[in-house]
Amino acid sequence: MIRRNQILRLAALSACLTALPLAAGADDASAALSLELNAVAEAEGGCLLTFVAENGHATDIAAxxxxTVLMDATGRVERLTLFxxxxxxxxxxxxxxxxxxDLACADLGRVLINGAHLCEAGEPGLAPCAEGLRLGTRTDVEVIG
Incomplete structure (x- = not known):
């Protein structure tokens, strides 16, 4: 049988855990770069990948x-390229x-963002493009990093 003080402790713990992401991550989640694979479509001579990028940092990213590693449905590397x-x-x-x-979209199974090759964002290094990078997809192609 659950006692009243156990219920109160559980309620207090639940309230703390619910507030934790808001307090700890509110600024962190928005202060990142996000890349979403939004669409994949056959194009003349290849496969057209459409990304939506959103810079959540306070300053512009100049470059x-x-x-990027493109893999087939079995996970085999098809090619490594720069986007x-x-x-x-x-x-x-x-x-x-x-x-x-020379890539059929149907053959594309996974996109790996292997890392930032170049990032110009007012501070030295690749950090604004790499740290906290959020990846997503609206397609059947998995995006990982």
Whole structure:
């Protein structure tokens, strides 16, 4: 039988745990770069990958280039390439499209963002493009990093 003080402790613990993500991560979640694979479509001579990128940092990213690995449905590496996302203004979404030549979209199973190759964002290093990078997809193609 549960006692009244156990119920009160559970309620207090639940309230603390519910508030924890809001207090600890409110700024952290938005202060990151997110890349979402939004669409995959056959294009003349290859596969068109459409990404939505959103820079959640307080400052613009002047240049962002990511080393990207394309894998088939079995996980075999098909190719390693660089995707140049260009300028990503702070707080504003941008759509970037890449045609991958000689690739059938049906053969694409996974996209691995292997890391930032270049990141120019007012502070030295790749941190604004790499730390806290959030990845997602609206397609059947898995995106990992």
């Amino acid at each position: 962002a280039v990511f080393e 140049d996302f260009g300028t990503l203004p702070a707080g504003r979404p941008r759509v970037r499209q890449f045609v991958v030549p």
